[in-house]
Amino acid sequence: MQITRQQCQQIANGWRGQLAIAVDNIVRPERTRQMIVDFYRHFDDVELLVFQEVFNGVWDALSDGRVELAIGATQAIPVGGRYAFRDMGTLRWSCVVASDHPLASMPGPLSDDTLRNWPSLVREDTSRSLPKRITWAAG
Template identity: 50%
Template sequence: MFSQQDLQVIDAVARRGSFTAAADELCKVPSAISYTVRNIEERLAVNLFIRLHRKVKLTPAGEYFVIESRKLLKQMAHMTFQTQRVANGWNQSVSLALDNVVHEGRINTMVGDFYNAFPDVELLLTMEVYNGVWDALVDSRADIAIGATATIPVSGGFDYRGMGKLKWTFVISPNHPLAQAQQPISNAELAKYPVICLDDTARKLPKRTTWLLENQRRLVVPNWHSATQLLKGGLGIAIMPAHMANKLLMTGELIEKELITTLPVSDCCLAWNTKRMSPAVQWLLDYLGDSDQLHQQWLE
């Protein structure tokens, strides 16, 4: 019904707020822009813009049309890009899901080495939480998962390599009321304060929580960065991967306290979908190394 050029004109007028500014952006004369807009409005039998002295303003119908037209423009661009990729042999990608507990500093080196080895293959990275890593594998959103924790909740065409144990540390702000509590701190005392929990990103598999006491309020956040900010502000308590906590303990931003109960120790692993093997996937599995290398580079 509308050409790509038609939609681009409407988008430009909406963003720039005038026919003249849109014409400058699109290298056209204002009369051509005005004609295109009027033609589209006549075909729709609605006004998309309110004409002011030197500017235009979207009508409610215009706002809706712009939102939908931008979706179409994005789809057109994606279709063009994908078609060109296939024509040029760029039709391969590797999806990699990382659990939020791993060292992010290692990612840059891995990406750089991968693109040097495979200049025509895309690397798609996502950050997942808890069972979200396994969920990404099961749902074919990921070919490889780094740092998957706990018992493997899936069966079938998957293999894994151990990464060792992930240790946890109980941490709070030096200004938190529990900072002055007698150690070891009891569960009854802990339960008075909200526990900061990461939101499991699993879509199909059951979600899980690493540490939560009975009848304790949760403060749910998307990642460890957000959790750290809340911990520093004394807004909650939490257990944190030891390798993350150590830096904050050394600077005094957080403090460690002893609990009456034993903290969990999580088994971590590198996992992959054996049905989606390719030279690029095999290269990554070799590159990531054995269990000792994985633990040293991603969990210490």
């Protein structure tokens, strides 16, 4: 009976049984694992739902209400609304090619226009409602 009373009190005080978060795929897996371990150390009675998203998919999950918290979202906020955030730092992208690729012999730095002439591999944006980013380069 004591457990039932505690559960009723928690609900009355706004306690929720689960927390859903979106984590961008750029966040290191070991950081996500450690976050999960730390979370359950402090909140063993709350279910943590972790969704991996890519690019605008992080903001999409937050704006659609599928998650309450986003980790690793891009700095360019593609949605309206009131969001509080903390900076995680700057990410510098590098163009990587084989040593015998024609781009490897070009004097650097390479412009976006030069890079657009070549195919690139990127993870697909997981956004469902917001416009998807289709390339790593801006513009």
